[in-house]
Amino acid sequence: MAIAWGLCVLGLCLGAFLGARGLFDPHWAARLVRLKEDEQGGGIAEFRATYGGVFFGVHAAALVLVLYYLRSGAELPGVAAIGAVFALAAGWAGAAFGRLISIWRDPGANTAFNRLSVAVETAVALAIGAPWALWLAGGV
Numbered sequence: 001m002a003i004a005w006g007l008c009v010l011g012l013c014l015g016a017f018l019g020a021r022g023l024f025d026p027h028w029a030a031r032l033v034r035l036k037e038d039e040q041g042g043g044i045a046e047f048r049a050t051y052g053g054v055f056f057g058v059h060a061a062a063l064v065l066v067l068y069y070l071r072s073g074a075e076l077p078g079v080a081a082i083g084a085v086f087a088l089a090a091g092w093a094g095a096a097f098g099r100l101i102s103i104w105r106d107p108g109a110n111t112a113f114n115r116l117s118v119a120v121e122t123a124v125a126l127a128i129g130a131p132w133a134l135w136l137a138g139g140v
Contacts, residue, residue: 004130005070008085011127012063015088019056023048034113062088062128082131089129096121 022029026047030036033051037043062084069078096118102109103118126133 001131001134004134005066007127007130009063009066009070011092011124011130012059012066012085012088014124015059015092015128016056016063019052019054019059022052023056024052026052058084058088085128086132089125089132092121092125092128096125 018032022032026044029047029051030044033047035047037047062081065077065081065084068074069081099114099118099121103114
């Protein structure tokens with residue numbers, strides 16, 4: 001079980017890092033997701049807010065809950081932590097699933113970037129969701 005929680009913490013740290021980087025370098029976030037700001041202005045704020053703030057906030061909050069639970073073993077933070085990691089793992093898995101549908105259905109979407117992104121998103125979903133996967137497999 002320690003390995004599962006360790007993978008979870010690593011996945012949450014990756015998500016928090018990506019978000020923090022997006023907060024402080026929204027141009028990097030725009031390049032990472034291969035999008036551009038529009039001509040109306042304010043697009044960089046959207047990258048900073050969405051790919052930075054939201055990404056950092058949800059991963060950091062789940063990380064705080066998980067670390068508190070691992071340190072204290074308190075039941076209520078543990079329930080909150082496991083719910084938070086389930087939701088984040090589902091979000092990463094949903095991103096991979098959406099990208100797979102795009103590869104299947106959208107002309108020109110079957111690119112090396114999208115295939116690598118599916119692999120990374122799936123790996124992060126599995127890492128963050130490792131405690132749930134172990135529990136479902138009967139390992140707890």
